[in-house]
Amino acid sequence: MNLPIVAITMGDASGIGPEIIAKALARPEIVSWARILVVGDAERLREAVKITGSKVTVNAIADPDEARYVADVIDCIDVPVIPKGHPFGVVSAASGEGAFQFIKKAVELVQAGKAQAICTAPLNKEALHAAGHMFPGHTEMLAHLTGTPEVSMMLMTPTLRVVHVTTHLGLIDAVNKIEPALVERTIARAHATLVSAGIANPRIAVCAINPHAGENGLFGNGEEETKIVPAVKATQARGWNVEGPLPADTLFFRAGRGDFDVVIAMYHDQGHGPIKVMGIADGVNITIGLPVIRTSVDHGTAFDIAGKGIASEDSLIEAVRQAAVLSAR
CATH class of the missing domain: 3.40.718.10 (Isopropylmalate Dehydrogenase)
Incomplete structure (x- = not known):
């Protein structure tokens, strides 16, 4: 079965994005839904793997053609913009710039036909603005990058x-x-x-x-x-x-x-x-009206627990599943 390729963006590297990716991609069910590419900083992802104790390795690559798409290996399109040892749990321009660059690369992959959907880990609006990218959030940024006048x-x-x-x-x-x-x-x-x-x-x-x-x-x-x-x-x-x-x-x-x-x-x-009363842990955010499929977790960067390895990956797993389902259709 030719499964769709879903590009997961790391989001704000100072938040819980790297950790929930490391934990989610250790779950065996995901490889039955889609072929996963992470778009982010490979070294930051390796750090998150250590923090969470996740039983995966990170395969840093430059192009999807280099991906292995096998269990227990995270194929990461490496966008090395996060300084080594960068702290968790703080607002920073470096992480804001990274969040923007990860999304930009993911959009390029989808537009080139090298991925069928984008699934986003959370970003921080203040960090994004500190890096000079004046978007209210993912939705507006994706609309801008894809030339879409209006989305929901x-x-x-x-x-x-x-x-x-x-x-x-x-x-x-x-x-x-x-x-x-x-x-x-x-x-x-x-x-x-x-x-x-x-x-x-x-x-x-x-x-x-x-x-x-x-x-x-x-x-x-x-x-x-x-x-x-x-x-x-x-x-x-x-x-x-x-x-x-x-x-x-x-x-x-x-x-x-x-x-x-x-x-x-x-x-x-x-x-x-x-929505958040009904089930924030299982919530998924989908941008509709874009020329690409985009799903996301329905929570923020959780700076208060970032770097501790305790963040739940459940919302990300559901977002990946929805991306895979929508891609297949």
Whole structure:
């Protein structure tokens, strides 16, 4: 079986990225899903292998053609940008630069047809900015590197999917940015993604902005009627199974019990909060709308425990599995 090649980027080398990669790639099930390339600093990865006690070796390579793709060997496209002995658990421009370079290389590999998907370990936005790369996060950086004008973030747990209309914006700025065309495009990206994943007629629920969906003008300034309702009606006119705007509190309860296949959240915390309550350890972040498949862990760099070898690799394993599944389809 010709398994897809998934490129895992190391993320911020001062965080838990190197450790969770070292631990995840010691797990035997991964080699049955995909051929794995790590894109990162090989020496930093070797350090993480020692810290975690992982029973793997690191094969530093310059090109995917040199990869072995065998159990207990991590094939690492070596991007040697992290200083030897660089500390864990601190914000640094060096690690921010590394995070950017790892992503840039992974995008190049996918665009050259040498990998089918990208799976990202977490980066630190402050470190990224310290290195001069002024992106709010992975999603915006990948859109820039692939020349994609607009993408959406989809978060997944085993029981819930959420796609965001806005992400890394302050709440006031997010509400100002929401408008019918953006909501409609977000619904369309969610619909296309689920159809491609094998759900023929996905059940899509759209969150309101205000409490109780505005309650007929009692709360807010009519945002539901002006910003969301036109998009819902437009997508319903396409024959899609779209419902909303619905009060977010009861909507997420219904979604959690299985009434919907995906929820469209209006802003960052509206969608992130329920996902992380439902299962942060198993959460996966998928960027939809890109010309490449990209999944990610649903957690941060965890500087407080970085370098201690105790970080859980479960979210990374699920992100790799989703990348492999989407690549195969």
